Amino acid sequence: MKTKFTLAVLSAALMVSACHDDDNNDGPVQLPADTPPPAAEEAGMSYVRVTHASADAPLVAIAVNGAVVEGLEMVDYQVGTGLLELESAAYDIAVNALLADGTSAPVIEANLDFAPDMQYDIIALNYAANIEPVVLARDAMGPGDGEIRLDVLHGHPDVGAVDIYLTTAESIDAEGAAIEGLEFKMDADALPVTVPADTYRIRIAPSGTKTVVFDSGNLDLAGGSDLMITAVPNTDGAMTAPVNLLVGDGTSVGVLRDANEQARVRVVHAVDDAPAVDVLASDTPVEGLTMIPFKEFRSIDLPAASYDLKVAASMDNSIVAIDAPGVEFGAGTTTSIYAVGKLNSITDNTIEPLVIAEDLRSVALYAKLRVVHASPTAGSLGLVDIHASADGNFSADTKVLEGVDFKGNATLNVPAGTYYLGVILQSDDTFTPAVSAMATVENGGVYSVVATDDFDNGLLLNVDYMKMMEEM
Template sequence: MNGITKCSIPVLAVLMLAACDSDDDNSESVVTPPPAPDSTYVRVHHSVADAPDVNVLVDGNVALESVPYGASSAVLELDEGTYSIQVDGILADMSTATVIGPADVELDDDMRYEVFAVGKVGDATIAPLIFANEVTAVTEGNARVEVVHAAPDAPPVDIYVTEPGADLTAASALTTLAFTDNSGQVEVAAGDYQVRITVAGEPATVVYDSGSLELAAGADLVVAAVTNTMTGNAPVMLQVADGEGAMLVPDVNAGAEIRVVHASADAPAVDVTLNNAATPAIANLPFLAATGFVSLATGDYLVDVAAEGGDPLVLDDIPLSLATSDKLSVYAVGALGDGSLTLAAVSDMQRRIATEAQLQLVHASPSAGNVDIYVTETDAIADADPVFSNVPFDASALVSTGYVSLVPGDYVVTVTPTGTKNAAIGPITLTLEGGGIYSAAAVDATGGGLLPQLILLDDLAPVQ
């Protein structure tokens, strides 16, 4: 890694003073500036699954801003020396709280430091994990990989990096790692590989499978096993840092997850069938009800919706495409009576954040028209401004607020026709906790028309 020539302010000051001290008598006095400091290199990784975005401060100044979970910075070049490092979590009200440091860290020349934030906010175990390697080139034709165990709830594991499809019972693990361990740098010939993680000593118990991955010649990667916040049953996913940023690689079998929400007020209980199967995937789902999340393989589906028992068929061969790690609520929405009944999908939150509550409201009430949504400390909205205004109903592309981050506490939600202070829904008092995911859909009154009502989902749903 070639250094970038830097000239610090003190060096410039010495040069300027030397010029000022010279005179016209051809003095032989020469001031020699101190040598420029050598370079050191740093990369920062956010690997705390329940933490908000963070700012990284160096010597009290923000060096990296709003770094999300699963992200890694580019490799940063600094002068060698001692620096004060601090990590601040960004709270829902945009204030910050220091979660790591400030701590003095000595950074030596010609070393590359990997600075991970690991642990969990929820149990106050968040901490820095720092290790370093000498700055060297990757051997021509090879890729270099260093693996880190950064998933606090995962047990000790064996890491296998093999040709795709290799039999693990006949293979040797690249390394065995417990939480916060790293493998050191390992070079392999460039090519296609499969990364599998097993419980330590149990090659048949695969808990993560990357599928086939290309390791390109010259690649210099730090690969962290971090807590899985996507779909699927794998406890971990991979955070792959390449020097410019990072990508998250879910388990190859992560698939997608969907739930079905019956939000059509004049439709009877329904059966939902996939790909024209002989039996429904979901049977007898009544208005105001929602299924749990169901795992499905990625791909293209045809969805049929029929009255309970399969007759009459009201929606036939509605296309639904699912990509890896999609998590969707599929709403049966609109009215059966006027032919506007359709299916519409809304993305759902997958990651819980310990410092904030996340709230989403979906407009699925055709009779309500455009609405304003208030989220306030009390039920008085006369002098309040709506958090969301003029939210329309659109059966084909349901409109939602998206997930709004709120400081944990008590809130009052009120929905009014746009431009009025007349409550159509609410005021409803909600107690929202840190780490909570809260969703609700506004729908018509049973049978259709006003007044609208709510379907409560996720952490708002009644306990069964």
């Protein structure tokens, strides 16, 4: 048996009963005021899983009865818990957003009554402006050894109703859907489904069509698997499919991407005395990554694979500045490769790659600012501090990153606004920037700020991603 409730943000108390079905829901089921709570030994056990499925919400902390659960202090998007074992009772559940200033704010608060021998999924859905929890409840008794139990939730607010296919046929044109007309955050009578252990291929199509928008490829699912699958917005760099699938198996929640998902690769030329460069894969110039001048960002999407890469002078590909064999780009990842150092001369250069695994997911409540120290000249003078000031005056109080060395990098979460940014040597007690710039950032935006040896023109600023925020 499975029951589903959708709760409003900051909802009042809601009780979920083991035998209370939302098809005939006449209101919350509450114990009479004079009914004493069950003794612990009589309460039985309930099993609870919490998943962050709000695509533009910040990291969250999950609290039970006012206390943050150990290990759940910083839960990111597409991350969920295993099944947590709790004594059956009523609990205050809170999801608190972690803000840019280090404080937190509740985005979901609910009182839930967990019944014995039931399994609950609490899933934070929708965009941050309208974040809401969906609670799914089902019997804790899982499938038999030769069976698989699959529960599915449509968690993409911008996608209409979908049909889900579990066939391994090459085409779904002549196949029937296992689940039809599944709408955002809505339940379906067919769920959960129990099927024999076998090889399955999960494909999703807009309801009533045979146009596949997600294809898992063949999956060998072991008998006894009890899986909670949530389709959520794909925020990966390449975004081959509109959704990723979050798969909870009781121990953890993993991300299942479309079988054809690619990798995004960004190349940044940060060597001030080097000419334009090409990127070669297996000694062949990569289309879209040629003639890259100093201070330019270039991005392309590539099939997820291992590549033998070189960075060579565009005017003569035999002049190789960087030789990087066996570089692995995983599906759904975004990787930045900065060429840093000095050319000096063709035979005596210090050019090397700085490889950074990027997180370009937009967060509605603040901007992300990736700061990269790519100035070898400043690096030779010692560690630097990164400062941010609202009025252009720098002091000990404007320091936001301390002791950054050449090739050091970090991501800052900052509220929307205009900032004066400065790179200041730690040895400089006058707080005079070696290089500076002014940047205006918006909530939901993702930016890169790079210190190069082009001191005259200041810091290199790049808009990696900008989400146009809608009126609240």
